[in-house]
Amino acid sequence: MTQQPEGASEPHIRRAGSSSVLREVKVEDAVGMLLAHDLTQILPGAFKGRLFRKGHRVVPEDIPKLKDIGKEHLYVMELGAGDLHEDDAALRMAAALAGDRIRYGEPHEGKVTLKSAITGLASVAKEVVNAINGLGDIALATVATHTVVREGEAVAATRAIPLIVPEAKVAEVERIAARYRERNAGASPVDVRPLRKLRAGLLTTGSEVYSGRIADKFGPVVTAKLAALGSEVAEQRFAPDDRQTIVNEIHYFLRQGYDMILVTGGMSVDPDDRTPGAIADAGADIVSYGTPMLPGSMLLFGYLRDVPIFGLPGCVMHDPYTSFDVLLPRVLAGDRIVKEDIVAMGYGGLHRC
Structure with a gap:
């Protein structure tokens, strides 16, 4: 049995059938612990963005900053076998779906945005999108196929709904994408087709x-x-x-x-x-x-x-x-x-x- 850290509450989330535990900890007691998710700072009219990244180890100097964004408690997480953090789940889904003309960066708050590397025509497999969104715990949002997208514009976004995602769900996304490629001569479920100059x-x-x-x-x-x-x-x-x-x-x-x-x-x-x-x-x-x-x-x-x-x-x-x-x-x-x-x-x- 995992010993609860001093200053931590009872487990906040424990997914059924999972050994993963998300614990709520007082900010003052979080020094030395790893953040379970990104923390966002909002300065109205000036800034909205990530203040601390998932996995950041809290140091004493962080405490005033955390209180400035209204945090009295933080969440630390211990992942069990067969579970994924939201960011890792979203990143694996993006990698499984993206074609050669798609670019994506790091996950942010459980989401990865897939962007076009060229100006072209979006090629999105509707049946793949529907199959993935029927799995639960994860989401895939896309533009409609045949939509004109400019270089750098979003074509799709993968998203983990809960903070802890069953690894089996993401593995199924990877299987769905692989089957689509097998049936379509290697074409990816989410890609962009170039436009000819006529x-x-x-x-x-x-x-x-x-x-x-x-x-x-x-x-x-x-x-x-x-x-x-x-x-x-x-x-x-x-x-x-x-x-x-x-x-x-x-x-x-x-x-x-x-x-x-x-x-x-x-x-x-x-x-x-x-x-x-x-x-x-x-x-x-x-x-x-x-x-x-x-x-x-x-x-x-x-x-x-x-x-x-x-x-x-x-x-x-x-x-x-x-x-x-x-x-x-x-x-x-x-x-x-x-x-x-x-x-x-x-x-x-x-x-x-």
């Missing part, structure tokens, strides 16, 4: 723009969206609302060898909107004309001799996030968009701008 041809339709009566608003917006993801509009051309002229311009872009073709304007169901029919006449295999997402329901997507081609509705000009912002990163990541991908955009696809 050169696009941009065709802006509309007689009012072609004639110079109004200024083009599509070009700057579309150019900025591509540039933000590392691609570029290599050339922009203009066409009136004439079906054959639009077809000719699309074929021109195809001859130039551009990686992607973007056609803007004339995407509604009005009789004088020629763009959807012109894209079809150009020979495109249309995956979908219309998406179950708002804004952006009138977007057209297809392939012309394996070159992705978009018909962009007017909302792309003025709404910050549309169906174009969903599909463009996936094309840049190399995905072959199919009808099922379009259908799936309805769930969570209402964006209140």
Whole structure:
């Protein structure tokens, strides 16, 4: 039987079936003992962070600092066989899940944040996330798969719920992650896919723009969206609302060898909107004309001799996030968009701008 330290209370936590013990000790009696968890200091408007790290051995000089953050008692812990401290549990989970383009640092208060090492598209296995969160005592929070993440942004976070975690739970996380890799050619459950740098041809339709009566608003917006993801509009051309002229311009872009073709304007169901029919006449295999997402329901997507081609509705000009912002990163990541991908955009696809 473990002898209780002088000045300690009765065991505060003893997990069922475990020999681990967490003891509450008066601050004055804690000198020489190891802290069971991180201690945070908050100075309103100035600082919030770790004052003492888990495992820190308390010295007499620490007592005033501990009292300054409101600590009259501390917790010291003796881990039993088969148990893990929260930090160790979170760190092992992060190591099991992270892919090659994920970086993470030290645990903090039982949490490890997994961050993207590049700007790319999050690749998160939903079934793995659900399986892990069904185990209890541990948690995994992630962004949705196909989310664009910038370098240094969080993709996921592992978390231990109690201070003491059964090692078997973490070992099961490691098995779940290993099985996923075996079934998916070595791919990791949490990773980021790089975006290709593509050169696009941009065709802006509309007689009012072609004639110079109004200024083009599509070009700057579309150019900025591509540039933000590392691609570029290599050339922009203009066409009136004439079906054959639009077809000719699309074929021109195809001859130039551009990686992607973007056609803007004339995407509604009005009789004088020629763009959807012109894209079809150009020979495109249309995956979908219309998406179950708002804004952006009138977007057209297809392939012309394996070159992705978009018909962009007017909302792309003025709404910050549309169906174009969903599909463009996936094309840049190399995905072959199919009808099922379009259908799936309805769930969570209402964006209140």
